[in-house]
Amino acid sequence: MAGAVVPAIRIQGEDFDVAAEIAGLTRGRADIGAVVTFSGLCRDEQGALSALELEHYPGMAEAEIGRIAAEAVERWPLQGLTVIHRHGKIAPGENIVLVVAASAHRQAAFEAANFLMDYLKSRAPFWKKEHLADGSEGGWVEAKEADDHAADRWTKSGE
Amino acid sequence: MRLIYFAWVRERIGKPEEDVELPAGIETVADLLRWLKSRGEEYENALQYPDVIRVAINQEHVGHREKIAGAREIALFPPMTGG
Numbered sequence: 001m002a003g004a005v006v007p008a009i010r011i012q013g014e015d016f017d018v019a020a021e022i023a024g025l026t027r028g029r030a031d032i033g034a035v036v037t038f039s040g041l042c043r044d045e046q047g048a049l050s051a052l053e054l055e056h057y058p059g060m061a062e063a064e065i066g067r068i069a070a071e072a073v074e075r076w077p078l079q080g081l082t083v084i085h086r087h088g089k090i091a092p093g094e095n096i097v098l099v100v101a102a103s104a105h106r107q108a109a110f111e112a113a114n115f116l117m118d119y120l121k122s123r124a125p126f127w128k129k130e131h132l133a134d135g136s137e138g139g140w141v142e143a144k145e146a147d148d149h150a151a152d153r154w155t156k157s158g159e
Numbered sequence: 160m161r162l163i164y165f166a167w168v169r170e171r172i173g174k175p176e177e178d179v180e181l182p183a184g185i186e187t188v189a190d191l192l193r194w195l196k197s198r199g200e201e202y203e204n205a206l207q208y209p210d211v212i213r214v215a216i217n218q219e220h221v222g223h224r225e226k227i228a229g230a231r232e233i234a235l236f237p238p239m240t241g242g
Contacts, residue, residue: 040242054241055165055166056241057163057165057215057218057234057236059218060215060218060219060234063218063219064218064219064220085241085242096242097241097242117242120241120242121239121240121241121242122238122239123220123239124239124241124242125165125215125234125236125239125241126239126240126241126242127165127166127236127237127239127240127241128240128241129166140166140167140237140240141240142238142240143237143238143239143240147242
């Protein structure tokens with residue numbers, strides 16, 4: 001059981017380098033057997049989107065992701081955890097979010113990364129607004145009930 | 160007390176934040192939403208369906224029955240769409 005893993009949480013406008021983030025967790029260590037990364041990208045399905053604009057709640061974004069990450073560290077034996085979430089205007093194909101979970105074995109790393117993403121979707125204070133290719137504003141992206149349900153499945157029974 | 164608004168709540172109210180003096184009798188988040196809604200058309204428009212509004216007190220999520228005594232900062236926003 002890893003003792004004091006301190007998750008690295010970054011809320012930033014600029015892009016991130018997935019390979020560099022993995023290397024940052026594993027460099028100089030021989031006890032990590034599994035690294036799971038999840039990258040969320042800005043997606044455009046019909047060529048109609050010019051960008052997503054991500055608004056966030058400065059301060060709370062860090063705090064809330066920190067709380068979710070702390071719960072992940074408590075529930076799974078992780079040896080490292082990095083979460084990066086971007087804000088501002090992001091074009092289709094660009095990165096939005098990154099979770100890197102490192103553990104001795106794959107199951108903990110997979111589950112922790114999955115848990116983090118489910119909770120980020122429904123609890124991290126970010127809001128996406130669409131900007132359309134024709135120059136107009138497409139409006140705010142609506143929250144999906146499926147995302148709330150995805151987070152609910154991690155609730156321990158009896159809670 | 161400072162109120163902060165995000166996303167379409169901010170757009171409909173027409174400002175990102177404001178300091179307010181609460182009248183007596185406003186004890187819970189639900190009371191606050193009801194009072195705000197009565198402050199004008201833009202608030203009515205933003206808070207038309209109070210059940211969908213998410214609330215954070217001092218940067219932590221709370222339910223609508225939460226007491227607001229001691230809050231420095233209360234944020235109102237739509238369901239989140241990050242990740």
